[in-house]
Amino acid sequence: MHDASTLAMRPIPAAAGIGLRAPHLQRVLAERPRVPWFEMHSENFFGAGGAIHAALERVRADYPLSLHGVGLSLGSADALDGEHLATLRDLVRRYQPGLVSDHICWGAVGGVHLNDLLPLPFTVEALDLMVSRVQQVQDALGREFLVENVSSYLTFEHADMSEWEFVAELVRRAGCGLLLDVNNVYVNSINHGFDAHAYLRAMPRAAVREIHLAGFTRKEALDVPLLIDSHSRPVDAAVWDLYAEALALLGPLPTLIEWDQDLPELEVLQAEAGRAEALLDARRARAA
Amino acid sequence: MPAAPALRELQRGFADAVLGRGDAGARWVAGAGLAPTARLQVYANAIARTQIDTLRATYPAVLALVGAEFFEAAAARYRLRYPSTRGNLQAFGAAFADFLAALPEAAALAYLPDVARLEWLRQEAALAADAEPIDPAAWLAALDAPTPLQLVLHPSLRLLASAHPLLTIWRYAIAPAGDRLQLDGRGEQVVLWRDGGEVALAATDAASHACIAALASGHDLDAAQAVALAVDADFDLAACLRSLIAQGLVVAFTQTGERPT
Numbered sequence: 001m002h003d004a005s006t007l008a009m010r011p012i013p014a015a016a017g018i019g020l021r022a023p024h025l026q027r028v029l030a031e032r033p034r035v036p037w038f039e040m041h042s043e044n045f046f047g048a049g050g051a052i053h054a055a056l057e058r059v060r061a062d063y064p065l066s067l068h069g070v071g072l073s074l075g076s077a078d079a080l081d082g083e084h085l086a087t088l089r090d091l092v093r094r095y096q097p098g099l100v101s102d103h104i105c106w107g108a109v110g111g112v113h114l115n116d117l118l119p120l121p122f123t124v125e126a127l128d129l130m131v132s133r134v135q136q137v138q139d140a141l142g143r144e145f146l147v148e149n150v151s152s153y154l155t156f157e158h159a160d161m162s163e164w165e166f167v168a169e170l171v172r173r174a175g176c177g178l179l180l181d182v183n184n185v186y187v188n189s190i191n192h193g194f195d196a197h198a199y200l201r202a203m204p205r206a207a208v209r210e211i212h213l214a215g216f217t218r219k220e221a222l223d224v225p226l227l228i229d230s231h232s233r234p235v236d237a238a239v240w241d242l243y244a245e246a247l248a249l250l251g252p253l254p255t256l257i258e259w260d261q262d263l264p265e266l267e268v269l270q271a272e273a274g275r276a277e278a279l280l281d282a283r284r285a286r287a288a
Numbered sequence: 289m290p291a292a293p294a295l296r297e298l299q300r301g302f303a304d305a306v307l308g309r310g311d312a313g314a315r316w317v318a319g320a321g322l323a324p325t326a327r328l329q330v331y332a333n334a335i336a337r338t339q340i341d342t343l344r345a346t347y348p349a350v351l352a353l354v355g356a357e358f359f360e361a362a363a364a365r366y367r368l369r370y371p372s373t374r375g376n377l378q379a380f381g382a383a384f385a386d387f388l389a390a391l392p393e394a395a396a397l398a399y400l401p402d403v404a405r406l407e408w409l410r411q412e413a414a415l416a417a418d419a420e421p422i423d424p425a426a427w428l429a430a431l432d433a434p435t436p437l438q439l440v441l442h443p444s445l446r447l448l449a450s451a452h453p454l455l456t457i458w459r460y461a462i463a464p465a466g467d468r469l470q471l472d473g474r475g476e477q478v479v480l481w482r483d484g485g486e487v488a489l490a491a492t493d494a495a496s497h498a499c500i501a502a503l504a505s506g507h508d509l510d511a512a513q514a515v516a517l518a519v520d521a522d523f524d525l526a527a528c529l530r531s532l533i534a535q536g537l538v539v540a541f542t543q544t545g546e547r548p549t
Contacts, residue, residue, distance in 0.1 A: 043376045047415025049443070051485030071375025077296035084375050109299040113372040114306060115342075115380070116335045118299075121316075125295050154327035155318045158292040192320070219330070224321035226330070 010064040012037050012098035012210065014252040016276035017066070018269045019259065020059065027266055029058050035270065037064040037098070039256050043071045045095075046087050056095065066099040066210070066256070067091065068179075073113070074133045074147070075106035075120045085140050092141050099210055099254070101146035101179045102137075104130065104167060119152035122159040122166040127173075134174035146209050147171065148179035151187040151216075151229030163188065164202040177209035180250075182243045183235065187216050187227040200246055208250050213243060213276060214258040232261035235272060243276070247283040255280065290315050306332040307368060339367045342377045347384060347407045349461035350400060362391060378415060382408060399452035406458055406478060406489075409446040413480045413487045416444040421536035430541055436508040440540035441532070444482035447501050451475045455491045481537055488535075495520035496528045 015036035020028060028038070038059055045056055045067075059065060072084060092100055105117040120126045130147075138145045149167050161169070171178045180203060189196035215233030219226040235243075235257070247253070257272045293301065293316055301313020305328045317324035340363040344351055351359045370383045385404035388394050419442055430437055448454065454476045460469045477497035479490050492500070499516035507515070509525070516523040532538050 043378065046376045046378060049416055049418035050414050050482060052415075053418070054485060071377070073375050077294075077299055081375060087376075106299060107375060109296065109303045111373060112303060112307075113375055114303060114331075114335045115338050115372055115375070115377055116331060118302065118331065121295065121298060123292070123295070129295065153330040154324070155320070156298065156316050157290075157318050158316065222322060222326075226322070228330070 007060070007094075007096050009096040010098055012064050012066055012254040014254055014280065016255045016257065016273035016280060017064075018257050018266075018273055019068075021260065021263055023263055024266050024269075025055050025059075029055060032062055033266065033270065035063065035273065037066065037254065039066040039068050039099075039258075042067045042069040042088055042091060042100070042102075045091055046084075060095050065095060065097045066101070066254075067095065067097040068148075069100075069102035070117065071107065071113075071115070072102040072137070073105075073107035074102060074137070075104065075126060075130050076108045077106075077129070078108055078111065080133060080136060081108075085137065088137075089140050092143070099146055099177075099179075100141065100143070101148055101177075101210070103148045103150050104170065105150045117150045119150065119154060119156075120166075121156040122161050122163055124160050127161075127166055127169060130170050131173045134170070134176045138174070138176060144177050144209075146177040146179040147174075148181050148212065149184050149188075150181070151184040151191075151227075153191060153226060153228070155192055162194070163192075164194075164199040168202050168204050171204050171207045176207070178204065178207045179210045179212060180208050180246065181212035181214075182246050183212065183214045183216060183239050184229060186236070186239045186242050187229050190225050190227050196242055197245065200242070200249055203250075205250055208253060211243065211246060211250075211253050211255045212258055213239060213255060213272070230261055231258050234268075235275070240275065240279070244279050244282075247279060251287060252280045252283050302328070302331075306335055307371070308332070336364060336367065338377070339372060339380060340364060343367075343381050343384060346381045346411055347404055349407055349458050350384075350388070350404050352461040353397065353400065353403065353457075354394070358393070362388065362394070365391075378411070384408065399450070399454065399457055402448070402450040402452055402454050403458055403461065406448055406450075406454055406480075409448055409480050410487050410489070413444040413446050413482050416442075416482065419443055419539040421533075422538050422540060424533065427533065427538070427541065430543075433543055435543040436510040438506065438508045438542050439503050439532075439538050440542075441500070441504050442481055442537045442539050444480075444487075445500075445504060445537055446480040447478070447497060447504065448480070449475070449477045449494075449497055454478055455489055458489070481535060483535065493520065495523035496531075499523065499525065499528050500532070 013036050017037035018035050020038040020040050103117050185196050185199050213235045214231045216227045217230040255276045257269050304310050305313040314324040343363040366387045372380045385401045388404050389401035394400050453471050455478045476491045479492050495516040498519045499512045502512035502515040513525045
């Protein structure tokens with residue numbers, strides 16, 4: 001077992017990594033493919049030990065690692081789950097990931113967890129709560145935490161600001177990093193009819209640490225378009241365009257290909273990462 | 289437009305709507321070309337799918353024994369009866385065995401709750417803390433000591449005694465061999481532990497099971513032996529200990545009265 005004190009934090013490079021899911025784990029350990037970094041879901045390692053930790057130690061030894069949570073439920077009116085936060089803190093201490101993140105969402109109320117990334121109302125009350133929660137997490141972890149914008153399939157009647165104002169203000173006030181999911185920006189721009197370009201331009205550029213890319217599906221037979229952030233398909237052409245625009249605004253950044261449902265062979269994810277890498281290269285060439 | 293709800297009120301309304309407990313929360317949702325309830329239904333479906341899929345992954349033998357249609361219906365009722373209480377889905381499903389035991393439609397499969405119990409223990413064993421087995425040389429020296437020994441067993445060790453041939457049923461469900469499951473009606477005692485990366489399952493005799501259970505609950509060797517001998521006068525403590533040591537399941541020991549090292 002690695003001693004956390006001897007495990008140096010490896011920064012995540014401004015290159016295209018892959019979300020590593022259980023079905024690909026053994027192949028990655030056996031073949032050590034050329035992938036610049038991996039991201040894994042924090043909650044998969046919430047057990048105390050076992051094969052999954054042994055695997056993570058080997059991944060961590062060979063690749064820069066990002067830990068991405070889905071279960072912290074930052075925006076719940078309920079208090080933060082102290083045990084969840086303590087487990088995350090121990091995990092971060094043990095593996096010293098280059099980045100650690102969760103979502104701008106809520107997932108539980110009255111102690112009942114819905115285990116999903118649920119939309120917040122863009123109100124001052126929700127913003128104040130998110131700011132204090134992110135500060136609580138950064139204090140507990142003793143390091144910068146990233147928050148990610150989520151896809152949503154509804155908005156609420158009452159709002160004090162736009163989604164992009166909410167995200168930018170949260171990051172500014174909490175002093176945290178931003179994980180900008182470009183696919184989620186596009187999905188929401190269609191679902192809620194806003195200008196994705198204006199959203200990108202409103203992001204706090206200096207605080208963006210990572211970009212996510214994934215594929216969506218289109219819900220059929222509805223009166224209005226509704227895109228679902230399914231992580232089940234290649235990145236859409238419109239999202240590649242928006243990604244190139246984000247790189248032009250923000251410069252080259254660590255970029256992750258996410259795929260969860262109908263997971264294909266690792267090569268398909270590597271090809272998607274290759275497309276992102278080509279856009280990163282083009283951006284680096286322009287910067288040089 | 290109704291008055292703006294407080295965040296907690298809005299989240300309660302949302303949760304009620306997606307858990308089928310009333311659509312009052314829909315009045316705060318902007319329809320924008322769709323019925324607000326239709327937008328909430330997208331979330332209701334996704335949440336149900338995630339939680340039911342979690343149960344499918346944790347309880348593959350129960351799924352195989354009852355079939356997908358029955359399992360989906362039971363899981364859909366379970367998640368409403370025993371809502372998820374953690375953001376970590378590995379914690380979801382702990383009461384599935386108790387739920388199945390109280391399910392009238394499953395009453396004909398008397399062994400089903402024990403199969404579920406076994407699968408939950410399998411998950412616990414897979415996720416339990418790591419621990420190094422004791423050094424056999426130190427162990428041999430300790431056996432010569434005059435005072436009784438207390439053992440600390442591996443954190444992944446789990447035990448389940450069933451009135452049904454549980455391990456036989458579980459193995460058949462996971463990988464059917466032959467046309468039919470042949471049951472002789474005798475109960476089985478199952479020991480689970482992590483062996484390398486995998487969870488190992490083994491049936492053991494009732495006396496060994498009683499001995500290991502006594503050791504796991506903190507009884508010293510003499511007391512555990514007495515418990516086992518009460519089950520079977522021919523119980524062989526040395527053989528039982530050899531098995532535990534061989535599987536790396538003894539991780540510490542103390543002379544009675546000391547704290548475990």
